[in-house]
Amino acid sequence: MKELKIQKTEGRIIIKNGRVIDPANKRDEVTDIVLNDGKIESIGKAGDPDPKAQVIDATGLIITPGLFDMHVHFREPGREDEETIETGSRAAAAGGFTGVACMPNTTPVVENQGIVQLVKSRQTAYCGIYPVGAVTKGLECQELAEMGDMFHAGAVAVSDDGKPVTNSNLMRRALDYCRMFDIPVISHCEDTFLSADGAMNEGALATRLGLRGIPNAAESSMAYRDAQLAALTGGRLHIAHVSCAETVDVVRQAKRRGIKITAETCPHYFTLTEEAVKGYNEMTRVNPPLRGKADVQAILEGLKDGTIDCIVTDHAPHSHEEKEVEFDQAPTGMIGLETSLGLCWTNLVETGVLTPSQLVEKMSLNPRGILKIGNNKLEIGKPADLTIFDPKAKWTVEPEEFFSKSRNTPFKGFNLTGKTVMTVLEGNIIRS
Amino acid sequence: MKWTKKDLLDLESLNREEISMVLDTARSFREILDRPVKKVPILRGKTVVNMFFEPSTRTSASFDMAAKRLMADTVNISPKTSAVQKGETLLDTARNLEAMKIDLVVIRHMSSGAPHFLASRIKSGVINAGDGQHAHPTQGLLDMFTMREKRGQLEGLNVLIVGDVTHSRVARSNIHGLIKMGARVSVCGPSTLIPMGIQDLGVKVYYDLDKAMAEADVVNVLRLQLERQKKGLLPSLREYSQLFCVTEDRLKKAKPGITVMHPGPMNRGVEIEPAVADGASSVILDQVTNGVAVRMAVLYLLSGGEGSLSEAIKKEA
Ligand SMILES: [Zn+2]
Numbered sequence: 001m002k003e004l005k006i007q008k009t010e011g012r013i014i015i016k017n018g019r020v021i022d023p024a025n026k027r028d029e030v031t032d033i034v035l036n037d038g039k040i041e042s043i044g045k046a047g048d049p050d051p052k053a054q055v056i057d058a059t060g061l062i063i064t065p066g067l068f069d070m071h072v073h074f075r076e077p078g079r080e081d082e083e084t085i086e087t088g089s090r091a092a093a094a095g096g097f098t099g100v101a102c103m104p105n106t107t108p109v110v111e112n113q114g115i116v117q118l119v120k121s122r123q124t125a126y127c128g129i130y131p132v133g134a135v136t137k138g139l140e141c142q143e144l145a146e147m148g149d150m151f152h153a154g155a156v157a158v159s160d161d162g163k164p165v166t167n168s169n170l171m172r173r174a175l176d177y178c179r180m181f182d183i184p185v186i187s188h189c190e191d192t193f194l195s196a197d198g199a200m201n202e203g204a205l206a207t208r209l210g211l212r213g214i215p216n217a218a219e220s221s222m223a224y225r226d227a228q229l230a231a232l233t234g235g236r237l238h239i240a241h242v243s244c245a246e247t248v249d250v251v252r253q254a255k256r257r258g259i260k261i262t263a264e265t266c267p268h269y270f271t272l273t274e275e276a277v278k279g280y281n282e283m284t285r286v287n288p289p290l291r292g293k294a295d296v297q298a299i300l301e302g303l304k305d306g307t308i309d310c311i312v313t314d315h316a317p318h319s320h321e322e323k324e325v326e327f328d329q330a331p332t333g334m335i336g337l338e339t340s341l342g343l344c345w346t347n348l349v350e351t352g353v354l355t356p357s358q359l360v361e362k363m364s365l366n367p368r369g370i371l372k373i374g375n376n377k378l379e380i381g382k383p384a385d386l387t388i389f390d391p392k393a394k395w396t397v398e399p400e401e402f403f404s405k406s407r408n409t410p411f412k413g414f415n416l417t418g419k420t421v422m423t424v425l426e427g428n429i430i431r432s
Numbered sequence: 433m434k435w436t437k438k439d440l441l442d443l444e445s446l447n448r449e450e451i452s453m454v455l456d457t458a459r460s461f462r463e464i465l466d467r468p469v470k471k472v473p474i475l476r477g478k479t480v481v482n483m484f485f486e487p488s489t490r491t492s493a494s495f496d497m498a499a500k501r502l503m504a505d506t507v508n509i510s511p512k513t514s515a516v517q518k519g520e521t522l523l524d525t526a527r528n529l530e531a532m533k534i535d536l537v538v539i540r541h542m543s544s545g546a547p548h549f550l551a552s553r554i555k556s557g558v559i560n561a562g563d564g565q566h567a568h569p570t571q572g573l574l575d576m577f578t579m580r581e582k583r584g585q586l587e588g589l590n591v592l593i594v595g596d597v598t599h600s601r602v603a604r605s606n607i608h609g610l611i612k613m614g615a616r617v618s619v620c621g622p623s624t625l626i627p628m629g630i631q632d633l634g635v636k637v638y639y640d641l642d643k644a645m646a647e648a649d650v651v652n653v654l655r656l657q658l659e660r661q662k663k664g665l666l667p668s669l670r671e672y673s674q675l676f677c678v679t680e681d682r683l684k685k686a687k688p689g690i691t692v693m694h695p696g697p698m699n700r701g702v703e704i705e706p707a708v709a710d711g712a713s714s715v716i717l718d719q720v721t722n723g724v725a726v727r728m729a730v731l732y733l734l735s736g737g738e739g740s741l742s743e744a745i746k747k748e749a
Binding site: 199202203204205206207208209210211212213279280321324325326327328329 | 444521522523541543544545546548549563564565566567598601604627628629630632633
């Protein structure tokens with residue numbers, strides 16, 4: 001198994017001449033950060049160099065508060081052959097993430113405080129692990145799970161992700177109930193009657209390939225329903241993996257009306273269109289499906305104008321055996337932790353859709369804010385939680401090199417710009 | 433011109449010359465079927481495997497017969513006898529067949545793209561005998577062969593496809609093939625069974641069968657899966673047949689000499705009236721005969737098609 005090096009920090013470490021981007025403190029400048037015993041001692045030009053201090057030259061590199069992915073699937077417990085919390089957290093660290101929120105659709109489902117504790121107990125030195133609890137017991141949409149108990153055990157949100165909460169009354173109760181703990185309900189929006197048997201985006205290409213289509217309305221209609229329920233209850237709603245133009249619009253309008261709603265999208269929804277499905281490439285089968293050009297454009301606009309708050313990967317590892325089957329039989333999902341930063345930098349920052357600081361908002365500040373997890377800004381005296389990456393590094397995606405246990409990515413061979421150099425978690429330096 | 437493709441997966445990926453080549457080759461084979469001894473030793477020593485994951489009598493018999501007419505060894509695998517029932521994957525099945533040193537695989541599968549999946553992973557040639565709702569290239573070719581036989585040429589021909597276009601691989605293969613050959617194609621059926629974006633393939637859409645038939649030289653009637661009603665795609669079969677059944681009355685109002693086709697098996701009285709199916713305009717049984725010739729041509733071309741075809745077919749068994 002591939003290893004990441006962890007260097008325990010003792011004494012002073014001076015990270016010199018990096019471009020420090022810290023949107024919560026409105027900071028974007030080239031300067032030094034001094035760590036002392038793993039805590040941030042100072043930010044600013046380091047004066048007299050401590051002769052005993054270790055110096056890390058960060059010239060040309062960007063330093064940000066640790067990136068956070070609020071939507072990953074680590075498959076533990078249940079499918080450790082696809083990913084474990086250990087391998088997933090290595091992939092996260094290699095990709096520049098210092099924290100992730102793990103979705104509850106494991107076996108067993110994360111549906112009570114015992115399983116929340118189990119997931120938390122598997123926390124590694126590579127990455128912070130924040131469990132998301134289920135909305136309904138067994139994700140079966142019959143009864144509410146013990147959300148309060150799970151919250152007290154450390155769950156940062158609730159979601160039946162992988163499945164929608166089809167019963168609108170139960171969704172209403174969930175949003176209402178979660179107000180007591182001020183945690184969001186993360187909604188996987190999918191009207192399963194509309195998406196039934198669908199394998200890809202509905203439209204001319206699906207007609208040509210003879211695959212059953214999933215219309216945008218399968219997602220946007222439920223997003224609209226949930227926005228209405230959030231308005232009704234005052235609960236906090238977070239829309240998972242927005243894929244299409246209509247959903248961006250639902251979120252935009254709801255925000256205008258003052259509804260407590262936030263939203264996320266994934267790199268594949270602004271990098272690829274349904275065209276990638278041509279040739280029946282199983283790696284491109286995701287749920288919601290890859291959409292059309294107009295949807296990609298709408299997602300980019302939603303990111304730009306702040307309608308979409310976060311970028312997540314929906315990291316969904318699948319074994320090679322399970323993925324290498326007929327397209328409509330293949331499980332949905334792709335991995336994403338190790339390609340996310342490169343895809344975002346290449347397709348959002350280099351193209352001028354987002355400023356570097358806005359990207360850091362969507363990959364660090366906002367997701368931590370939505371889940372109320374600290375360390376979303378640089379603070380003197382706090383343990384260092386940083387991502388350091390090279391925005392000019394050009395690299396080619398080679399899945400064989402991944403730290404994840406799975407290889408299901410459609411980005412093999414993609415040339416990207418922007419790569420993680422090291423992450424600093426609780427003051428410890430992690431690099432490959 | 434020489435055939436260069438390893439597989440026949442769909443008609444979308446063939447060019448006009450390749451389609452013509454199959455149709456011309458099929459004409460040579462068609463004549464063998466009228467001989468007293470209907471065999472030529474063109475594929476002697478080659479092995480053709482028919483893998484039908486979906487039940488089909490007509491197409492599997494047609495492929496099997498075509499291979500036997502060319503004296504290939506054939507192996508037929510159906511889901512009931514295959515290890516797929518025991519959880520073997522399509523890939524494993526394919527690898528095992530390959531290890532047995534076969535030459536061609538004919539595959540029918542319920543998943544669109546399954547033949548592409550297979551073709552990209554094995555060295556043997558792969559022939560798509562129908563995948564999901566994607567393609568059925570040999571049906572498209574035999575339909576074109578029959579149209580050419582009956583109407584002289586495909587260029588400028590007005591072909592109307594009637595019925596459940598959404599779920600029809602026959603319709604898609606007809607559309608791609610015919611348009612490439614210069615025909616004009618329209619489709620007609622209930623709007624719930626006409627798929628989104630079909631116009632992008634270059635076809636005209638009608639919802640009124642009488643209007644649609646007015647221009648047609650050929651009407652190709654698709655089979656209606658009767659459970660479509662239960663799935664909420666149709667209010668009733670009665671209403672369907674009133675709106676979309678090709679009847680004698682409708683035929684009388686159409687262009688004189690119109691040709692009626694159907695890929696079979698038919699639901700008589702639902703999509704086609706018995707009098708039409710068995711009438712003078714119908715070429716449905718010719719399609720079946722021509723299917724064997726077209727499949728012989730495809731097997732011949734994909735297996736390398738060495739030497740002169742006219743010499744080859746002169747040889748008696
Ligand atoms: Zn989901």
